[in-house]
Amino acid sequence: MSESGANGSPLYEAILTGDADGSVKLTQTALADGVDPNDLINQDMIPAMDEAGRRFEKREFYVPELLIAARAMKGALALIRPLLSERGVEPVGRVVIGTVKGDLHDIGKGLVGSMLEGGGFEVFDLGVDVAADSFIAKAVEQKADVVAVSALLTTTMTAMKDVVTALRESDISQTCKIIVGGAPVTQQFADSIGADGYSENASAAVTLVRSIVTPA
Numbered sequence: 001m002s003e004s005g006a007n008g009s010p011l012y013e014a015i016l017t018g019d020a021d022g023s024v025k026l027t028q029t030a031l032a033d034g035v036d037p038n039d040l041i042n043q044d045m046i047p048a049m050d051e052a053g054r055r056f057e058k059r060e061f062y063v064p065e066l067l068i069a070a071r072a073m074k075g076a077l078a079l080i081r082p083l084l085s086e087r088g089v090e091p092v093g094r095v096v097i098g099t100v101k102g103d104l105h106d107i108g109k110g111l112v113g114s115m116l117e118g119g120g121f122e123v124f125d126l127g128v129d130v131a132a133d134s135f136i137a138k139a140v141e142q143k144a145d146v147v148a149v150s151a152l153l154t155t156t157m158t159a160m161k162d163v164v165t166a167l168r169e170s171d172i173s174q175t176c177k178i179i180v181g182g183a184p185v186t187q188q189f190a191d192s193i194g195a196d197g198y199s200e201n202a203s204a205a206v207t208l209v210r211s212i213v214t215p216a
């Protein structure tokens with residue numbers, strides 16, 4: 001797997017075809033060979049999920065194929081996550097993260113959470129289908145610096161506005177910021193609902209949260 005590059009690599013194929021055992025074994029081998037975990041994520045794993053989405057759109061894949069691809073992706077990510085999370089002792093800040101109400105997609109949200117942990121943040125992951133009030137209750141309890149909300153569906157991204165409203169009406173409205181992301185979300189949408197930030201991917205999310213927590 002040392003040439004873990006282009007689409008069509010064994011790891012890409014294993015995830016796309018939902019071969020969970022294969023994706024775990026290939027990831028183990030690649031990591032043992034010293035391949036950068038970020039390369040595995042960006043060059044093999046995310047492109048495989050993107051292709052799964054394209055096939056779903058073209059009706060070549062149905063929900064079961066998406067589910068088994070997601071399972072293969074998660075198996076590989078479980079091996080990579082600890083490597084992304086290696087960090088020093090003092091957290092740089094606290095982040096509450098979750099996928100918005102009505103939405104069950106958790107892979108991208110998990111990746112953002114892991115990258116933030118790797119960036120030195122303490123991350124509280126509330127999972128999927130999270131109500132606006134639950135985001136805010138956790139953020140108040142943990143005195144969070146940032147609430148990070150994910151949505152993958154055009155039908156659920158609108159619920160992000162509820163989280164923004166709940167935060168603005170809470171006791172931590174002055175100290176806690178809110179960022180949003182996920183495939184259908186754009187900077188323009190983030191601005192339109194009054195969010196404090198948006199980023200397109202997990203590594204940009206780390207830069208974004210850093211800039212929010214410690215403004216230049």
Ligand code: B12
Pocket residue numbers: 046049050051052053054056057063066067070102103104105106107108109111112148149150151152153154155179180181182183184198199200201202203205
């Ligand atoms: C896997 C998958 C599923 C799996 C999810 C499994 C899981 N545990 O997550 C299952 C099978 C459950 C599923 C179900 C459905 N899905 Co689906 N799914 C996908 C798929 C193929 C991949 C998503 C993914 O994991 N991508 C990989 C990750 C790494 O990328 P990401 O999530 O975009 O995250 C990155 C960025 O967006 C960003 N990011 C994400 N969150 C956040 C948060 C913050 C704060 C920030 C800053 C950044 C950020 O950083 C991440 C890393 O770089 C997408 C297609 C696609 N390419 O997006 C469709 C897709 C999202 N699904 C779709 C649909 C329609 C559905 C269903 C309605 C299908 C159905 N008829 O039942 C259901 C909805 C269920 C529900 N209520 O949520 C559509 C959505 C269309 C739309 N515009 O709304 C898509 C786009 C497929 C398509 N092309 O039609 N799905």
